[in-house]
Amino acid sequence: MVGDLGFLMTEETDKIEDLDTPEGEPYLKFLLCNGSEIALPALSVVEVMSVGADRITPMPNVSPTLLGTLNLRGEIIWVADLGQFLGESAPLNVDRMEIPVIAVKDEEELVMGLAVDAIVGMEWLKTDLLKPHPANPLIRGEWNTNGHSLRLLDHNSILHSPRWAG
Numbered sequence: 108m109v110g111d112l113g114f115l116m117t118e119e120t121d122k123i124e125d126l127d128t129p130e131g132e133p134y135l136k137f138l139l140c141n142g143s144e145i146a147l148p149a150l151s152v153v154e155v156m157s158v159g160a161d162r163i164t165p166m167p168n169v170s171p172t173l174l175g176t177l178n179l180r181g182e183i184i185w186v187a188d189l190g191q192f193l194g195e196s197a198p199l200n201v202d203r204m205e206i207p208v209i210a211v212k213d214e215e216e217l218v219m220g221l222a223v224d225a226i227v228g229m230e231w232l233k234t235d236l237l238k239p240h241p242a243n244p245l246i247r248g249e250w251n252t253n254g255h256s257l258r259l260l261d262h263n264s265i266l267h268s269p270r271w272a273g
Contacts, residue, residue: 134147136257
């Protein structure tokens with residue numbers, strides 16, 4: 108009886124293999140202040156967190172898009188207002204209990220925090236349906252479904268952008 112798990116099997120558990128497997132790749136979706144929905148490849152995301160504004164330490168003489176630094180499990184990382192960096196006119200509202208921050212990394216393990224307005228969740232998306240977005244080198248492409256636009260960020264271009272210098 109100890110090694111026999113047959114007693115746990117029912118008709119319901121036999122149907123597990125009938126479930127649909129997701130197609131495409133996983134992406135984290137989030138919102139900027141202007142309401143636009145953006146995605147990042149899930150593999151580039153180190154952590155998604157909500158932090159109090161008091162945990163982000165402002166730094167003098169840096170790019171206005173940088174909110175400051177944050178201690179992420181002993182590692183000090185920069186936190187940026189992603190909307191401002193992408194050209195939104197209104198800055199992120201940091202006068203609230205918690206600010207959603209997405210920690211992303213590149214191939215060289217450089218980590219940076221991107222502060223956004225809200226986290227939407229995860230979704231599996233097909234990359235072959237991604238349309239190029241030539242107007243902005245920080246945007247890898249765009250999905251258009253049912254009149255809804257979802258832009259895919261190029262996190263490597265953001266992390267290595269010369270715009271961080273000010």
